[in-house]
Structures are given as C-alpha cells and as structure tokens.
Amino acid sequence: MIPPSAAHGVPGADDDAIFADIAASLDRDFDSVRQSIRQLDALAGGAFADRTADERQAIVQQFRDRYPALAAVLVAVVVRCYYRDDRVMRSLRMELRPPFPLGFEVENGDWSLLDPVRARGKIYRDA
Amino acid sequence: MEPAVDVLIVGAGASGAVVAWSLAETRMRILCLEQGDWVKQAEFPSNGRDWEARQFGDFSISPNRRGNAADYPIHEEASPIKVANFNGVGGGTILYAAHFPRLHPSDFRVRTLDGVADDWPIDYRTLEPYFAQNDRQMGIAALAGDPAYPPKDAVLPPLPLGRTGVVIGRAMNKLGWHWWPADAAIGTREFEGRAKCVNLGHCIAGCAQGAKATTDITYWPEAIRQRVELRTRCRVREITTNETGMASGVIYYDAEGIERFQPAEIVVVACNGVGTPRLLLNSASSRFPRGLANSSGLVGRNLMFHPYASIRGYFDERTDGYRGPHICAWSQEFYETDRSRGFVRGYTYQIVRGQGPVLTAMTGMASGRIPWGEGHHDAYRRLFDRSAGMVSVCEDLPEAHNTVTLDPALKDAHGIPVPRISYTLSENSRRMLDHSMARGTEILEAAGARDIVAEGPLAHAGWHLLGTARMGADPERSVVNPWGRCHDVKNLFIVDGSLFVTAGGVNPTATIQALALYVADSIKQRLANLFD
Ligand SMILES: Cc1cc2nc3c(=O)[nH]c(=O)nc-3n(C[C@H](O)[C@H](O)[C@H](O)COP(=O)(O)OP(=O)(O)OC[C@H]3O[C@@H](n4cnc5c(N)ncnc54)[C@H](O)[C@@H]3O)c2cc1C
Ligand code: SF4
Numbered sequence: 001m002i003p004p005s006a007a008h009g010v011p012g013a014d015d016d017a018i019f020a021d022i023a024a025s026l027d028r029d030f031d032s033v034r035q036s037i038r039q040l041d042a043l044a045g046g047a048f049a050d051r052t053a054d055e056r057q058a059i060v061q062q063f064r065d066r067y068p069a070l071a072a073v074l075v076a077v078v079v080r081c082y083y084r085d086d087r088v089m090r091s092l093r094m095e096l097r098p099p100f101p102l103g104f105e106v107e108n109g110d111w112s113l114l115d116p117v118r119a120r121g122k123i124y125r126d127a
Numbered sequence: 128m129e130p131a132v133d134v135l136i137v138g139a140g141a142s143g144a145v146v147a148w149s150l151a152e153t154r155m156r157i158l159c160l161e162q163g164d165w166v167k168q169a170e171f172p173s174n175g176r177d178w179e180a181r182q183f184g185d186f187s188i189s190p191n192r193r194g195n196a197a198d199y200p201i202h203e204e205a206s207p208i209k210v211a212n213f214n215g216v217g218g219g220t221i222l223y224a225a226h227f228p229r230l231h232p233s234d235f236r237v238r239t240l241d242g243v244a245d246d247w248p249i250d251y252r253t254l255e256p257y258f259a260q261n262d263r264q265m266g267i268a269a270l271a272g273d274p275a276y277p278p279k280d281a282v283l284p285p286l287p288l289g290r291t292g293v294v295i296g297r298a299m300n301k302l303g304w305h306w307w308p309a310d311a312a313i314g315t316r317e318f319e320g321r322a323k324c325v326n327l328g329h330c331i332a333g334c335a336q337g338a339k340a341t342t343d344i345t346y347w348p349e350a351i352r353q354r355v356e357l358r359t360r361c362r363v364r365e366i367t368t369n370e371t372g373m374a375s376g377v378i379y380y381d382a383e384g385i386e387r388f389q390p391a392e393i394v395v396v397a398c399n400g401v402g403t404p405r406l407l408l409n410s411a412s413s414r415f416p417r418g419l420a421n422s423s424g425l426v427g428r429n430l431m432f433h434p435y436a437s438i439r440g441y442f443d444e445r446t447d448g449y450r451g452p453h454i455c456a457w458s459q460e461f462y463e464t465d466r467s468r469g470f471v472r473g474y475t476y477q478i479v480r481g482q483g484p485v486l487t488a489m490t491g492m493a494s495g496r497i498p499w500g501e502g503h504h505d506a507y508r509r510l511f512d513r514s515a516g517m518v519s520v521c522e523d524l525p526e527a528h529n530t531v532t533l534d535p536a537l538k539d540a541h542g543i544p545v546p547r548i549s550y551t552l553s554e555n556s557r558r559m560l561d562h563s564m565a566r567g568t569e570i571l572e573a574a575g576a577r578d579i580v581a582e583g584p585l586a587h588a589g590w591h592l593l594g595t596a597r598m599g600a601d602p603e604r605s606v607v608n609p610w611g612r613c614h615d616v617k618n619l620f621i622v623d624g625s626l627f628v629t630a631g632g633v634n635p636t637a638t639i640q641a642l643a644l645y646v647a648d649s650i651k652q653r654l655a656n657l658f659d
Pocket of ligand 2: 313337
C-alpha cells in the first residue's frame with residue numbers, strides 16, 4: 001500500500017517498526033482486519049502471502065473492487081500508524097511532538113478583506 | 128430511597144449545565160444525573176503522538192464506534208446519516224467544533240415566510256437576551272457587524288482568519304458573496320480563568336488546552352460552587368409518575384450499577400434529541416402507555432440532523448493545514464429562501480482549514496487522488512498541508528416519518544432498550560446539498576484550488592440532533608408548551624435540542640443554550656404557580 005521511497009527518505013508501511021505499531025494498534029478494527037485477511041486468502045485460493053508480487057497486486061485490486069469498506073479499514077489502520085512515524089514526520093517537515101502543549105502559529109490575516117462585505121449591507125430577513 | 132430534591136436534571140451536556148447554573152440562584156436543592164464522567168484535559172488526544180488515531184478510537188465521534196462505558200448503542204442502519212455525540216460532563220460540547228452561530232429571525236417564522244413546516248411559538252427577540260447572556264458565559268469570539276445577523280456584541284476578539292480565511296475570503300469577494308469570521312466558542316484570549324487557544328487544531332477530539340468553551344469548564348464549575356450536585360456515571364432508565372399524573376422522580380443505575388430511585392419535585396430532561404425521546408419512550412406506564420408526555424404522538428418524531436456536504440480543494444502554496452481551530456469563517460450567502468434555486472430555506476458554509484497527516488492520507492486515498500503503491504508519496508505531498516474548503520450545513524425540514532423509536536431487541540449495558548433511528552433524506556435537502564456542492568466548487572475554483580472534491584450527505588455527520596419533542600402552543604401538535612413544560616406532565620421540562628420546531632441552517636448549540644436559559648428563567652418567574 002505504501003512502498004519505501006529513497007527520494008523522500010521514507011520507509012514503507014511494511015517496515016518492522018511501523019508494522020509492529022500497526023499490529024499493536026488495530027484496536028476496534030481487529031475483526032475487520034481479520035476478515036480482510038480471510039477474503040484476501042480466499043481470493044488467492046490459499047495463502048495470499050505465498051503468491052508472487054504481481055499476483056498479489058492483482059488480488060489486492062480485486063479485493064478493493066469487491067470489498068471497498070474493508071479496504072477502507074485497511075487504509076485507516078495503516079495510515080494511522082505510518083503517518084506518525086518519526087522518519088515520515090521528518091520527511092514532511094513536521095516537528096516530532098504532539099500538538100499540546102506548544103500549539104502552532106496561525107496568521108491573523110487581512111481584516112480589510114471584509115470591507116466589501118460590510119459595504120453590501122444587511123442580508124438577513126426581518127421577521 | 129434517596130432524599131427528594133427540588134429539581135432533578137437528567138444530562139450534564141450543553142443544555143443541562145445551563146439550566147443547573149441558571150436555577151442555582153433559587154437555592155432550591157438541585158441534582159443532575161449524568162451517565163458519563165468528567166473528562167480530564169490531560170486525557171485528550173492532542174497530548175500524544177497518536178492524536179489523530181484516537182479520533183477513531185476512544186474519542187471517536189460515533190458512540191457505536193467508541194463503545195465507552197458511558198455510551199449506549201444506537202441502531203442506525205435505517206439512516207444514511209449516523210449519530211455523533213459525546214456522553215459525559217459537557218455532553219456534545221466536549222467534541223464540538225465550537226462553531227457558534229445563532230438561528231436567524233426568519234428561522235422562527237418558517238411557515239409565515241416560506242409556507243413550509245411550522246412557526247416557533249417564540250421569536251428571535253424572545254431569545255435575544257439569552258443569546259447575549261450565553262455568549263458572555265461561554266466567552267464567544269466574534270467580529271461585530273456581520274450583515275447576516277441583527278446587531279450583536281462580540282465578547283472576545285475573532286479567531287484568526289489564517290491563510291484559509293484569506294484565500295477563501297478573496298474568492299468570496301470576487302464572486303460578491305457574503306462571508307464573515309465565524310462566531311466561535313473558543314478563547315482567543317484568557318477569559319474567566321480559562322486558557323487562550325494555542326491553535327492545536329484538534330478541537331473535535333477535545334481541547335487539551337482548555338480554551339474551547341465546553342460546559343464542564345464554563346457553566347458547571349459555577350453551578351457546583353453554588354451547591355448544585357452533579358452525580359456522574361448514573362444512567363437514568365425511566366421517569367416515574369404518581370397517581371396525579373405528575374413526575375415523581377427517576378429510576379437510575381448508579382456508578383456501581385445499583386438500581387436506585389431518586390424522588391424529585393421537578394424533572395428537567397436534557398439528554399439531547401436522541402437521548403430525550405429514548406428516555407420518554409422508556410418511561411411508558413399504564414398511565415402513559417405511549418410513552419411519557421406523548422399524547423400528541425410526537426415524541427421521537429420530526430428528527431432533524433442538518434445534512435452536510437464537504438467541498439475541499441488543494442492549493443499549490445501551503446495553507447493553515449492542521450494548525451488552528453478547524454473552523455475559521457462562515458458564509459450565509461445562500462441562507463434565506465430563494466425559490467429560483469429549486470428548494471426552500473437554505474444553508475451556511477462553514478469555512479474549514481486543512482487536515483492532519485493521517486486524515487490527508489485517508490481522504491486522499493478514499494477519493495483516489497493518492498494511489499496505493501507506486502506514486503503514493505508524490506501524490507500525498509501534492510495534498511498534504513495544502514487543503515482548505517468548506518462544509519455546508521443544510522436546513523432539514525421536520526418530517527414526521529423521521530423518527531427515534533425504541534429498538535425492540537437491542538439493549539445497553541444496563542439492559543435498557545436503545546434508540547433506533549429511521550431517517551430519509553428529503554428531496555428538498557438533496558437539492559440543497561447539490562446546490563451547496565456546485566456553489567462551493569465555484570468558490571474553490573475562484574480561490575485557485577485544484578483537485579476539488581465535493582461529497583454529500585456526509586454519513587458520519589449526525590451531530591445535530593433536533594426536533595424530537597418540539598415546542599408549541601397546541602398540545603396536539605407539540606410535546607412541550609412555549610416555555611418548555613410538557614403539555615401532559617406539569618412538572619416535567621425539556622431543555623435540549625429536542626425542542627426545535629425547525630432546524631435552521633446553522634449549528635444549533637448557541638440556540639439550544641439560549642433556549643435552556645429561557646426555559647430556566649420561565650421556571651424562576653413562575654415558581655409560585657409553576658404547575659397551574
Ligand atoms: C463532533 C461534533 C461536533 C460538533 N460541532 C458543533 C459545532 O461546531 N457547533 C454547534 O453548535 N454544535 C456542534 N455539535 C453539536 C453539539 O455538541 C450539540 O448541539 C449539543 O451538545 C447538544 O446539547 P444538548 O444539551 O441537547 O445535549 P448533549 O450535549 O448531547 O448532552 C446530553 C447529555 O445527556 C446525557 N444523557 C443522555 N441520556 C442519559 C440518561 N438516560 N441518563 C443520564 N444521562 C444521560 C449524555 O451523556 C450527555 O452528556 C457538535 C457535536 C459533535 C459530536
Ligand atoms: S485549536 Fe484552540 S480550541 Fe481548538 S483544540 Fe486547539 S487550543 Fe483548543
């Protein structure tokens with residue numbers, strides 16, 4: 001789903017640390033992931049993992065077409081962990097910290113942009 | 128049996144907190160029973176690196192997904208829009224985005240002005256002082272002078288426009304359409320001992336900074352200081368009545384799961400547009416066989432949600448991304464009825480900032496803009512930190528067939544029947560959604576966005592729960608009277624979103640709380656002859 005990229009300096013989602021994080025964080029999606037693996041094996045007519053890379057890609061495409069809801073769960077469980085890995089965060093130029101307590105800066109913006117809205121006047125109905 | 132209280136409030140959310148605070152000055156003995164618990168700021172997701180993931184776990188907006196001890200399941204297969212709520216002290220405000228618009232004067236006169244639905248038994252002017260009082264209590268950030276509203280004061284300075292507000296604002300000006308910084312229940316400076324917003328950007332999973340005005344940190348501390356008692360982890364099963372047909376108290380399960388009876392002189396229900404009809408229907412008895420206060424048959428009927436559409440685009444330059452309160456401005460260009468659009472009533476655009484890294488991946492992969500495998504990273508980087516857009520909040524008209532009933536089979540952890548939602552999107556709402564997606568796309572095009580995605584109705588956006596015990600003068604056509612007292616039971620009051628006669632095209636909490644203040648004031652003014 002997410003391959004490694006030398007150009008961006010990031011691991012793939014099958015990286016050991018990321019994969020361990022995914023497996024440990026399935027939480028409320030455990031049953032759906034188990035069901036997905038069963039469906040992938042069924043489409044592969046045996047163990048999905050034993051098929052060649054090309055075959056696996058074709059099976060995954062079938063799986064996504066046939067079971068979009070399960071595919072969405074797989075995406076969710078993978079990206080929830082992939083996009084918090086330090087190496088990935090660094091490559092996105094994000095700081096390695098939670099939002100709290102430092103928070104972030106947001107520009108105030110140009111309040112004079114509202115002048116034309118003011119000039120147009122009242123738009124609500126009296127009642 | 129517990130000693131009797133004067134006032135028993137069920138539910139400690141947006142409206143329950145307001146009533147507790149307002150009635151506290153009467154020195155009556157007031158008790159609130161809440162099925163959830165206090166939530167500590169240190170427990171909110173923004174404290175950790177898993178901040179986005181927990182939005183799909185213990186801080187999911189869906190009670191069915193969350194499944195925490197405080198939650199009750201909701202059977203919602205027969206609805207394309209799923210319920211979002213939070214059960215705990217603060218109720219839905221714990222997770223709300225804190226967008227804080229009021230209903231407009233025309234919203235109270237829908238039948239008179241547009242020939243549909245019903246007029247409210249009260250008007251904007253009745254609620255105006257309560258809106259203002261609530262703005263002061265909650266600490267509302269706003270910019271005075273919005274031409275979409277009658278004049279109103281701003282309590283705190285407005286939220287920053289940010290790059291999102293500027294880029295969308297410029298596009299609106301190009302089109303000649305209304306927009307304005309959103310009123311927000313967010314502390315843009317320190318206020319009444321509450322912290323200033325530091326732009327964590329994760330308001331809908333709880334504010335770790337304590338800058339968002341949630342009722343656990345606004346109304347509740349003051350109410351408790353004035354000796355209101357708030358008992359948490361207490362789930363009310365039913366309201367009991369006596370031989371005179373008055374409410375006599377409630378049966379509830381305490382934190383240890385023990386069944387208890389709490390007698391009361393006055394019962395106030397504040398469980399929201401789903402929890403309130405559930406409780407009234409679960410309180411059916413030989414005296415009230417159709418459910419309590421339900422001689423009209425309208426308890427649980429006319430459920431309104433506000434169907435939402437999302438219109439999002441991506442820009443070549445960086446936007447605010449995940450930083451800052453998600454909301455920043457609104458547009459009410461298409462709020463008032465214009466029949467040439469093909470529908471009656473209208474909608475608000477909530478202009479919203481971007482998404483965090485996880486949500487960027489999820490939405491990008493769902494829309495097919497970020498592929499699986501080869502090309503993933505380049506496509507992702509074209510979207511990450513570059514999005515902005517809007518959601519439309521569409522007015523849903525009341526329809527008797529949209530209902531909250533009791534599920535015949537499914538029960539919660541205490542064995543209490545759970546609500547079943549049955550809802551279909553009306554043709555009027557469908558057209559409004561389509562209109563909002565088409566105009567929203569024009570706005571984003573005018574702003575220079577690319578890769579625009581519009582979708583609606585959003586499935587997991589049933590966060591406004593309205594209309595299921597509506598107010599009115601006629602007992603055959605409404606559940607409560609014009610000041611919140613049930614027509615059928617003279618010491619039973621309702622104060623939450625169930626009261627709404629029509630939904631308006633705005634987020635409802637400012638109006639829910641103004642209504643709760645108004646009902647509490649009506650009680651105070653009539654104390655000598657409240658049950659006449
Ligand atoms: C993700 C999200 C975003 C939102 N964003 C906005 C926004 O930006 N602006 C806006 O205006 N609104 C927003 N809302 C909606 C807002 O939260 C609600 O309108 C508001 O909280 C409703 O107030 P209420 O008093 O009717 O009910 P609630 O606040 O839901 O309170 C009801 C309380 O009653 C308790 N309760 C229910 N049944 C029982 C029982 N049997 N026994 C004991 N206790 C019980 C519940 O646990 C709950 O705490 C949002 C909601 C969500 C979930
Ligand atoms: S953006 Fe502000 S209000 Fe929202 S969670 Fe962050 S600090 Fe709280």
